[in-house]
Amino acid sequence: MENRKSTSWWGMAVLCLFMLCGAPTQAQQMNHKPWLSLSVLNASTMLPGGGDLFLSSSILHPGICLGTEFVLKERSANQWLALAKIGYFYHRLSQYAIQLYGEGGYRRYLYKNQLAAEARIGAGYLHAIPALQVFKQDEDGLYQRSGRWGRPQAMLLLSISPSYTFGAGGNRPMRVFLDYQFMIQTPFVKSYVTFLPYSLIHLGLSTPIPCKSKI
Numbered sequence: 001m002e003n004r005k006s007t008s009w010w011g012m013a014v015l016c017l018f019m020l021c022g023a024p025t026q027a028q029q030m031n032h033k034p035w036l037s038l039s040v041l042n043a044s045t046m047l048p049g050g051g052d053l054f055l056s057s058s059i060l061h062p063g064i065c066l067g068t069e070f071v072l073k074e075r076s077a078n079q080w081l082a083l084a085k086i087g088y089f090y091h092r093l094s095q096y097a098i099q100l101y102g103e104g105g106y107r108r109y110l111y112k113n114q115l116a117a118e119a120r121i122g123a124g125y126l127h128a129i130p131a132l133q134v135f136k137q138d139e140d141g142l143y144q145r146s147g148r149w150g151r152p153q154a155m156l157l158l159s160i161s162p163s164y165t166f167g168a169g170g171n172r173p174m175r176v177f178l179d180y181q182f183m184i185q186t187p188f189v190k191s192y193v194t195f196l197p198y199s200l201i202h203l204g205l206s207t208p209i210p211c212k213s214k215i
Helices: 002-020 022-030
Strands: 035-044 062-075 079-092 095-111 115-130 133-138 143-146 151-167 174-186 197-209
Touching: 035 174, 062 143, 062 197, 079 115, 095 151
Parallel strands: none
Antiparallel strands: 035 062, 035 197, 062 079, 079 095, 095 115, 115 151, 133 143, 151 174, 174 197
16 A cells, blocks of 8 residues: 555646646747756745734745746736746755656746746655664564655645846856745645645745757
């Protein structure tokens, strides 16, 4: 039974990646270069507005995230986006979290092609590795270490992000962004904490991936 559950979670992760494979093709058909992003983050276990810094906490749970962005549709100052990301963060005394997820969203340029705001929704796979040793009692009444390789989890996200693009219209524009993500990890502990809320603050940079022009 345990192996079946693990296989189903890995199948979900593969399906998520397979669905995202269509995004680059559609973006290339529109002649849009994909963008590469890199951000550092802090993860806080709280609901929105619940921390001592309102959207975040002064307690540090650091992480990093690497992603790609594809423009699926564009009309004047509006863009519809698809994003694929892989991330990692450390929650002290709880877990190491490895994220693999996709997002879909909408961006609106507020000033020329520089100042923008966007909203996104996403879902994906999270692999949770315990930060502390976990022991379970076996049939002989002895305690054996378990869970050292982690356990599969699902993650759901809602994100908002202001950004500013330097050198818009040039050969190498650079976008600076601040992401606020509200994330649900599930099932964290089935017996009493099924849903674990996180508020994540990302600060990062994004730039187009150089592509060879077609002859």
